Amino acid sequence: MDPVITLDDVGLTYPGPPPVRALYGVELEVQRGEYVGVVGPSGSGKSTFLNVVGLLDRPTHGTYLLDGVDVSTISERDRTALRGQRIGFVFQAFHLMPYRNAVENVALATLYAGVRRKARLAAARDALDRVGLAHRAHALTNMLSGGERQRVAIARAILHRPSLLLCDEPTGNLDSDNAAAVLTLLDQLHRDGMTIMVITHDSTVAARAERLVTIRDGALC
């Protein structure tokens, strides 16, 4: 067994006032290469969970091991650096830079790791090839369709070969055809060995995962 994520009694209480116990008693282990879907009703704590797992927020309780490293106690600075190296984010709103072309958007992923520009651009072209967008490499992202934009975002998320691909409602802004293309791409990445966690309230998206986790009122069940 090779766990990527190990959560032990993890909780997060927003200080408020009034304090909100958004997450508590979370026990979860995700093995390398797993494809996990996280579902739950609105307000159940999905975004809070994503923020903790994605190192965007620090749990107020419990321990979190990422690749065996305890990240619940490390400094803000190290957490930021580790986030850049180990996590790949895919957002519902894509978050691409509108006046840059696809390669430049993808190449941004390793800018803060100090990789030289030439190497970044070369790797970005390979990543675009993996998501089937090699022919759109030099298009400005605001000229791309929604599905293409999300595939560019996925290329950016996998550029640095992260330990975990973390997707937050990846098809939320897409029509069904484009959504299907993105889900097919995720399946393909999974087959190639990528560890994937998709947070969604869409059952067809959740159905593609090999394992489902449900959050209700801040607790896993």
Add this chain to the structure above:
Amino acid sequence: MLGTMLGVGSFVAVLGLTASAGGQIDKRFTEIAATEVTVADIGVVGAADKAMSFPGDASDRVEAINGVVHAGRWWQVPLEDPTVSSALGLDSDSGDIQILAMDPSTIDATRPVLGLGRTFDAFHVGRHEKVALLGSVAAANLGITRLDGNPAVFIDGTPFTVLGIVDSNARMPELLFGVVIPAETALDLYGPPTEQRAGMLIETRVGAASVVADQVPLALRPNAPDLFQVTAAPEPKALQTKVGGDLDVLFLALASISLVIGAIGIANTTLVAVLERTHEIGLRRSLGAQPRHIAVQFLSESTVLGLLGGMIGAAVGIVVVVIAAVVQGWTPLLQTWAVAPAPAVGALIGLLAGAYPALRAARIEPVEALRR
């Protein structure tokens, strides 16, 4: 960027205009001052009887010196409370009117601008005629505005025919308040000056003032040159720096205000950019950007804005100065120290103006920034 552009632009323009205008003033000052030599009759202690040390042909003697354009004596006519009026018996309020005695060439040396008539010449002097020249202020006080009908002024009842009215002159502003009569006539009627001794005004060619000054006493009285004290032009450089300095302080203050406005403009632009690009900041943080990376990004953007503003502003400023100078007929003068560092000044202002927005950007929490 528009803000800095205007700021730096007005900075350069203001400095350039100041320099050009200042240069213009300097030029005038320099030209008048550098061609003026004055001689004072200091007499000899214990020789009060010789009330006038200048010889009768003083004017000719000095004008014979190489480099002298005009030279002549002048003094205040020794009359106690003279009455000056424009008609006999009409004792007008003439307390302020001075009566000056001058050689014709003294008047020329002041560079007079005659409003009406003409000055007196060797003919009037030779015949010891009772003629007078009025300063414009004195003429107005006396109510003399026209010369047709040969008006006269009466000095203690003695009539003097008015030959002309002096509107302005370059060297002796007090002349405008006075009545000027020929030196020979004054000596005849009122004798040599007493308490206020005579002086001499010399106009030289440019650059000749100090050489002329050295020769004047001997030319006047080869046997007693010590009777005269000669003053050549005041040091023109000193005068220039003083006048220039006063103006520069004022305009530098104005220019600094425009720079502050420019800085506020950049700060505002950058702050708006930070708020508009919250998502981008969140994304970059999710990709591993540390707060300092975000700060540096916005700082460099505002610095580039400032740099561009500085360069465009300097160019605009130069154009404004050149156009203004051409319109005014001045020589455009631009100090290198005002133009050369303009881009650097702009960049520095951009950097300073970007500090607060950059700090704000660096403090944005990634979780907040990525929230939809």
